[in-house]
Amino acid sequence: MPPYRAPGMDHDLYPFSALPDRPPLRWPGGARVAFTVTLHLEHWELDPPASAVRDPRFKDPMGDFRPDYRAYTLREYGNRVGIFRVFEALDRHGIRPTVAANAAACKRYPYLVEECLRRGWEFAAHATHATRMVTAKLDEARERELIARSVDAVAAATGSRPRGWVAQDFGETVRTPRLLAEAGLDYVADWPNDDQPYRMTTEPALVSIPCQAEWDDVQLLWHRRVFSHRYPALVAEALSVLHEEAAGSGRYFGLGLHPWLIGMPHRIRYLNEALDRIAGFDSLWQATLGEVATHMRTKEAAGA
Numbered sequence: 001m002p003p004y005r006a007p008g009m010d011h012d013l014y015p016f017s018a019l020p021d022r023p024p025l026r027w028p029g030g031a032r033v034a035f036t037v038t039l040h041l042e043h044w045e046l047d048p049p050a051s052a053v054r055d056p057r058f059k060d061p062m063g064d065f066r067p068d069y070r071a072y073t074l075r076e077y078g079n080r081v082g083i084f085r086v087f088e089a090l091d092r093h094g095i096r097p098t099v100a101a102n103a104a105a106c107k108r109y110p111y112l113v114e115e116c117l118r119r120g121w122e123f124a125a126h127a128t129h130a131t132r133m134v135t136a137k138l139d140e141a142r143e144r145e146l147i148a149r150s151v152d153a154v155a156a157a158t159g160s161r162p163r164g165w166v167a168q169d170f171g172e173t174v175r176t177p178r179l180l181a182e183a184g185l186d187y188v189a190d191w192p193n194d195d196q197p198y199r200m201t202t203e204p205a206l207v208s209i210p211c212q213a214e215w216d217d218v219q220l221l222w223h224r225r226v227f228s229h230r231y232p233a234l235v236a237e238a239l240s241v242l243h244e245e246a247a248g249s250g251r252y253f254g255l256g257l258h259p260w261l262i263g264m265p266h267r268i269r270y271l272n273e274a275l276d277r278i279a280g281f282d283s284l285w286q287a288t289l290g291e292v293a294t295h296m297r298t299k300e301a302a303g304a
Contacts, residue, residue: 011174012201013174013177013200013201013202014198014199014200014201014208015201017198019194019195019196019249022196022249023249023302024248024249024250025196025249025250025251025301025302026250026300026301026302027250027285027295027301028285028295028300029285030283031250031283031284031285032243032246032247032250032251032283032284033239033242033243033246033250033251033252033253033281033283033284033285034250034251034252034253034284034285034287034292034295035239035253035254035255035278035284035285035286035287036097036098036209036252036253036254036255036286036287036288036289036292037090037095037097037098037254037255037256037257038097038098038099038100038124038166038189038254038255038256038257038289039086039090039097039098039099039100039116039121039257039259040099040100040126040166040256040257040258040259041079041083041099041100041101041102041105041106041109041112041113041116041126041259042075042078042100042101042102042105042126042129042130042168042258043075043079043102043104043105043108043109043129043130044071044072044075044076044129044130044131045072045104045129045130045131045132046067046068046069046072074260075130075260076260077260077263077264078258078259078260078261078263079105079109079112079259079260081263082259082260082261082262082263082264082268083112083259083263084263085259085263085265085268086257086259086262086263086268086271087115087119089268089271089272089275090275091119092272092275093275093276093278093279094286095275095286096119096120096121096122096286096287096288097121097122097257097288098121098122098123098124098164098166098288098289098290099116099121099122099123099124100123100124100125100126100166100189101113101123101124101125101126101154101157102125102126102127102128102129102130102150102153102168103125103127103128103129103149103150103152103153103154104128104129104153105126106153106154106156106157106158107153107157110157113157113158117158117159121288122288122289122290122291123154123157123158123160123162124154124162124163124164124165124166124189124289124290125147125150125151125153125154125162125164125165125166125185126150126165126166126167126168127146127150127167127168127171128146128149128150128153129168130168130169132146132168134146134167134168134171134172134173134176135171135173136173136174138173140175140179143173143175143176143179144179144182144183147165147179147180147183148183150165151183151185161184162185163185163186163187163290163293164185164186164187164188164189164209164289164290164293165180165185165187165188165189165190166188166189166190166211166289167188167190170190170192170211170213172190176188176190177200177202177206178202180202180206181200181202181203181204181205181206185206186206186207186290186293186294187206187207187208187209187289187290187292187293188200188206188207188208188209189208189209189210189211189254189289190208190211191208191210191211192210192211192212192213192214193210194208194210194252195210195212195242195245195251195252196210196249196250196251196252197209197210197252197292197293197296198296199296207292207293207296207297209252209254209289209292209293210252210254211254211256212238212252212253212254212256213256214238215234215235215238215255216255216256217231217256217257217258217261217262217271218256218258218261220234221261221262221267222261228266228267228270229270231267231270231271231273231274232270232273232274232276232277233277235255235274235277235278236274236277236278238253239253239277239278239281240281243281243283243284252292253284254289255274255278257271
């Protein structure tokens with residue numbers, strides 16, 4: 001029997017589900033909101049191959065150069081300097097993030113990988129390069145090989161096979177969830193279509209953990225040019241609404257961080273302020289993406 005397709009859906013990856021009609025979602029310890037942080041560890045190529053596709057929104061107002069030293073060195077600042085400010089902020093607040101690491105970053109920055117491992121942080125696969133999105137220009141064989149290279153690189157660098165996938169710049173094909181499931185991954189954190197994690201129709205079933213890009217640092221501060229000083233209030237406002245709505249059924253709140261942006265000296269204070277505001281909420285379960293995915297497979301999550 002083919003997978004169920006709800007009326008109005010354009011694909012078979014998951015059925016339509018109206019949030020008010022679902023069974024209550026329960027988090028460990030009776031928490032109202034599951035809170036995760038995704039820290040992006042990326043390598044941005046100086047001169048990507050001509051076939052590579054990168055997020056078209058990253059445009060230099062001075063022009064498109066090859067090699068692009070300006071963009072490359074800005075991202076390198078994140079891995080040489082900015083990330084240590086982010087480490088300090090997360091350490092100060094006792095937060096265990098999931099590190100979304102691409103294959104090239106795992107090979108180029110073993111020192112940073114070791115710093116994350118020393119803190120006991122979790123890793124997820126994050127494609128191969130920050131300048132190579134997964135798009136429909138890849139055929140199935142090439143996409144499968146890219147996923148395998150990404151997973152293998154994280155496993156080689158960390159000593160543990162990653163359980164989940166965080167796409168580069170949200171890039172996927174219609175095949176991606178199936179290929180991730182076939183590769184043995186447990187979760188995907190790319191779809192911004194919900195405030196609760198849910199199971200997809202892949203075999204085996206992936207857990208989709210919402211990618212809440214509306215308050216991702218790059219989406220807010222880089223693409224939309226929101227003033228940096230507004231970042232803490234916007235983050236806190238999103239969490240406050242989810243926290244209030246979670247009185248009857250749990251909600252999920254994820255925060256995406258990019259060291260080359262939020263780790264700048266004129267922005268790091270706003271990350272600390274945002275984390276201070278988050279710490280002021282009660283009944284939060286601070287978890288990794290993997291821990292959320294594991295919990296979603298339990299009877300407790302469905303209120304059973």
